[in-house]
Amino acid sequence: MSIVLFILGLIIGSFLNVCIYRIPEGISVVNPRSFCPYCRRQLSWLDNIPVVSYLLLRGRCRYCGEKISIQYPLVELLTGIIFLLFYVKFGVSVKFILFVTISSLLIIAFFIDLKYMLLPDVVIIPSIILSAIYGGIYGFPHNFITAGIFTLIFYLLRVIFKGGLGVGDIELIFIFSLMLGLYGTLLVVIVSSLIGTIYGLYLIKKGRAGMKTKIPFGPFLIGAFILISSLNIPIFYLPH
Ligand SMILES: [Zn+2]
Numbered sequence: 001m002s003i004v005l006f007i008l009g010l011i012i013g014s015f016l017n018v019c020i021y022r023i024p025e026g027i028s029v030v031n032p033r034s035f036c037p038y039c040r041r042q043l044s045w046l047d048n049i050p051v052v053s054y055l056l057l058r059g060r061c062r063y064c065g066e067k068i069s070i071q072y073p074l075v076e077l078l079t080g081i082i083f084l085l086f087y088v089k090f091g092v093s094v095k096f097i098l099f100v101t102i103s104s105l106l107i108i109a110f111f112i113d114l115k116y117m118l119l120p121d122v123v124i125i126p127s128i129i130l131s132a133i134y135g136g137i138y139g140f141p142h143n144f145i146t147a148g149i150f151t152l153i154f155y156l157l158r159v160i161f162k163g164g165l166g167v168g169d170i171e172l173i174f175i176f177s178l179m180l181g182l183y184g185t186l187l188v189v190i191v192s193s194l195i196g197t198i199y200g201l202y203l204i205k206k207g208r209a210g211m212k213t214k215i216p217f218g219p220f221l222i223g224a225f226i227l228i229s230s231l232n233i234p235i236f237y238l239p240h
């Protein structure tokens with residue numbers, strides 16, 4: 001079963017790549033079929049096998065020879081691993097389905113936020129709906145109370161510090177609260193702030209950013225959420 005779900009994760013990851021590339025460009029995610037972003041030639045199924053095609057083609061397009069971004073096999077591999085980790089943690093269950101679906105949507109959000117500094121509604125709104133279903137089944141009413149409190153705190157922080165936190169970041173906190181409850185969400189906030197600060201300091205030290213440079217916070221929140229919710233570590237398992 002693990003191997004089946006890992007391969008399913010790889011295939012879903014391949015579709016996530018399509019979404020990451022096409023959603024900001026406003027192209028349909030199902031039509032046309034996969035094409036090379038440089039020469040626009042349509043790709044056959046042989047060039048579309050997750051990870052394997054990238055390795056066989058040595059990271060270059062079969063037709064024009066342009067380099068294919070390492071992001072493609074990485075997203076596929078990452079999604080496969082996430083499917084595996086959630087399977088180990090939850091087995092095949094409703095929890096598994098909701099966590100892998102929301103994580104997949106958030107992987108799309110991660111890369112789009114990184115590149116364009118925005119969290120698209122097409123992935124955030126379904127995530128909110130699914131997390132509300134999760135919270136309704138497994139965390140009612142405490143996860144909803146947590147969500148209310150966290151949203152209010154982050155909204156106030158946004159008003160006080162004018163900017164910094166985007167509306168999308170607050171939506172993410174809302175989703176995480178519904179999924180993880182108080183304890184898990186606190187962990188996500190702490191871990192993402194820590195990593196975000198270290199990354200910011202690193203950029204400043206390298207001279208690639210100043211105190212005023214804007215860095216999207218969404219990817220850090222999403223990274224911390226997926227890390228904390230998928231790992232099978234008892235400390236991350238405590239009460240919802
Ligand atoms: Zn090409």
